[in-house]
């Protein structure tokens with residue numbers, strides 16, 4: 001038969017399990033994990049003190065237990081705020097917890113009423129649950145959506161549950177609470193005790209979703225420039241290749257390589273070289289269309305994929321890009337700016353060609369641009385027409 005004691009012991013065991021689960025996430029260094037772990041650690045003695053009612057002195061099982069449990073809920077709320085990078089309203093929390101705890105003391109040592117003690121702490125817990133609901137946004141990122149939705153829903157339901165619990169007891173201050181343990185008492189008791197595991201579950205889901213989203217972002221993006229990575233480029237290129245075949249549309253590829261980049265590093269230092277790479281990506285993104293895709297293949301080499309482009313428009317983009325980059329990049333170390341140029345190899349997708357083959361032709365065109373003097377665009381010759389040379393466009 002379910003009893004308040006068994007609920008307390010089950011919740012204590014759940015807090016131990018949650019603590020172990022949170023410990024497994026400690027290495028992630030995610031904000032909020034520490035506070036959620038502390039909340040569950042603090043909950044264990046608080047729940048055991050509640051369970052020891054009638055065995056230990058009331059001051060321990062009422063005043064101390066409630067004080068510690070108020071701390072538990074506060075830490076959970078702080079964890080969510082920290083995790084989401086939001087400021088923690090410490091003064092408001094301290095005032096709310098002090099008011100709730102004063103209610104416990106007054107309705108124990110002053111005017112004895114267990115229902116009013118419950119109503120007092122429920123008011124604070126409901127405010128924290130609504131606070132968590134308001135703090136956790138409706139996630140736009142698909143990977144975060146389920147975890148955020150779960151937490152928001154749990155927090156909202158628990159907030160409403162605590163309001164009902166508070167009203168149920170506040171409206172009849174002399175209602176028998178724990179004995180006999182009727183269904184309503186047990187149900188409201190469960191809301192009080194199971195809130196912590198439910199919210200911790202939401203916290204763990206959010207932390208996991210964040211780790212997965214961050215890892216996947218890191219795999220798909222270049223750390224320095226923020227441009228899509230080589231891996232992301234090939235995934236997208238295969239997709240665009242299939243689309244171009246399906247729709248019989250053009251697909252252009254530009255391989256863009258900074259000229260004499262080693263010299264820039266040697267002259268200005270690696271830090272300025274890094275700034276030049278970031279500048280290159282930022283300017284490229286300003287030149288290309290929204291449907292075009294610029295990725296860093298490695299080192300100082302970048303790829304720009306041009307879906308739905310014919311040879312003439314791809315060449316126009318390539319030349320516009322070359323000209324846009326042929327201007328000094330501003331940087332803090334050198335107010336007059338760092339001059340750099342790029343060479344570009346352009347290839348248009350041909351029937352039956354793979355992405356690897358398209359890349360090879362663009363790479364040969366890039367090599368042609370380098371050997372022809374750099375700062376220029378060279379178009380790859382059409383396959384199967386060996387007599388047609390690449391078209392070098394002199395820069396400047």
Ligand SMILES: Nc1nc2c(ncn2[C@@H]2O[C@H](COP(=O)(O)OP(=O)(O)OP(=O)(O)O)[C@@H](O)[C@H]2O)c(=O)[nH]1
Nearest residue numbers: 258259260261262263265270271273274299300370
């Ligand atoms: N600052 C910086 N330098 C990098 C990065 N990745 C690669 N490099 C440097 O880029 C330089 C590339 O040099 P090279 O391959 O000789 O090419 P280059 O000097 O641009 O000469 P060309 O391509 O023939 O015009 C090397 O010195 C690399 O150390 C990076 O992330 N940051």
